Amino acid sequence: MGEQDQALLSQCPRIDDSFAEGSEIAIICDDVLDACHNLRSESFNLIVSSPPYNIGKSYEKEVKLDEYLAWQSDVITELVRLLHPKGSLCWQVGNYVDKGEVVPLDICFYPLFKKAGLHLRNRIIWHFGHGLHASKRFSGRYETVMWFTKGDDYTFNLDDVRVPAKYPGKRNYKGSQIGKPSGNPLGKNPSDFWEFVANEWSDGVFDIPNVKSNHPEKTSHPCQFPIELIERCVLACTDERDLVLDPFSGVGSSLIAALKRNRRAVGIDRSQDYCDIAAKRIRDYYDGVLRPRPIGKAVHKPTGKEKVAQIPLEWTEEQNEK
Numbered sequence: 317m318g319e320q321d322q323a324l325l326s327q328c329p330r331i332d333d334s335f336a337e338g339s340e341i342a343i344i345c346d347d348v349l350d351a352c353h354n355l356r357s358e359s360f361n362l363i364v365s366s367p368p369y370n371i372g373k374s375y376e377k378e379v380k381l382d383e384y385l386a387w388q389s390d391v392i393t394e395l396v397r398l399l400h401p402k403g404s405l406c407w408q409v410g411n412y413v414d415k416g417e418v419v420p421l422d423i424c425f426y427p428l429f430k431k432a433g434l435h436l437r438n439r440i441i442w443h444f445g446h447g448l449h450a451s452k453r454f455s456g457r458y459e460t461v462m463w464f465t466k467g468d469d470y471t472f473n474l475d476d477v478r479v480p481a482k483y484p485g486k487r488n489y490k491g492s493q494i495g496k497p498s499g500n501p502l503g504k505n506p507s508d509f510w511e512f513v514a515n516e517w518s519d520g521v522f523d524i525p526n527v528k529s530n531h532p533e534k535t536s537h538p539c540q541f542p543i544e545l546i547e548r549c550v551l552a553c554t555d556e557r558d559l560v561l562d563p564f565s566g567v568g569s570s571l572i573a574a575l576k577r578n579r580r581a582v583g584i585d586r587s588q589d590y591c592d593i594a595a596k597r598i599r600d601y602y603d604g605v606l607r608p609r610p611i612g613k614a615v616h617k618p619t620g621k622e623k624v625a626q627i628p629l630e631w632t633e634e635q636n637e638k
């Protein structure tokens with residue numbers, strides 16, 4: 317039975333607009349700080365989000381970098397209060413670009429999380445194949461996910477996110493285990509480099525396409541997460557029935573990732589439109605209408621025969637004339 321079929325067996329739980337003890341799903345339409353003030357300390361096992369990047373998207377007002385980081389610092393203080401002692405916080409960021417100068421946001425954020433007492437476990441590179449084409453610098457093709465824990469005793473379900481080894485037949489050539497298989501029958505550690513490649517099973521790295529217009533999960537939100545990116549964080553950092561919070565939940569991608577894996581989910585976003593889309597996507601998911609990419613599914617690789625994969629005739633004609 318597939319992941320989607322399992323969800324189809326259960327009905328969509330009630331979607332609350334505020335979080336109470338019995339809530340399975342809550343989508344809180346409010347300012348992040350106001351909403352967080354009403355939530356109980358140490359109650360979330362995973363907090364995962366992509367904050368506004370202060371780059372003037374439709375849902376944010378661009379301010380000076382210092383002002384932006386001071387606001388984010390207040391948000392982080394609140395989130396650390398909400399985080400369970402064994403919990404994790406995954407913060408996905410890209411770059412803020414100021415008059416063509418790139419400011420890597422993870423570098424700005426790291427001291428804020430450190431000051432708040434969190435411990436960095438991985439800085440994951442999420443590489444994707446599409447995006448804007450730059451003309452005065454190299455085109456940006458990765459963002460990062462900073463994974464922090466609150467303490468040294470934390471949930472990490474490595475076996476739930478292993479990927480097939482490239483060479484499962486490798487054997488130990490010395491030591492007490494000589495001659496025995498050297499790998500793990502469940503696969504290998506997926507590493508901190510989650511790449512957009514054609515065949516995850518042979519390359520053994522996470523394969524997560526950037527959400528673009530031809531992606532089945534795309535909505536009107538300009539920066540939504542691929543569900544499978546968060547699904548990996550959910551599987552690795554939480555157990556079933558745990559509570560997952562996305563404090564900037566947009567159209568609910570993190571919430572769907574959590575629900576898909578039988579976790580409880582709370583989202584906060586100040587846009588009523590995005591909250592409404594998130595609720596609809598969740599209902600669509602349970603109705604079998606929204607079909608997220610199965611985690612780890614190989615990304616389409618052109619055969620070279622497609623029209624778009626061929627060199628335009630004009631270019632070859634121009635070449636011939638020279």
Ligand SMILES: C[S@@+](CC[C@H](N)C(=O)[O-])C[C@H]1O[C@@H](n2cnc3c(N)ncnc32)[C@H](O)[C@@H]1O
Nearest residue numbers: 347348368375540541564565566567569585586
């Ligand atoms: C980068 S987007 C997150 C998108 C989300 N990961 C998804 O997959 O849909 C940031 C979100 O933060 C929300 N936002 C911006 N400022 C906020 C605030 N002060 N309080 C709550 N939400 C805010 C925006 O409406 C936007 O949807």
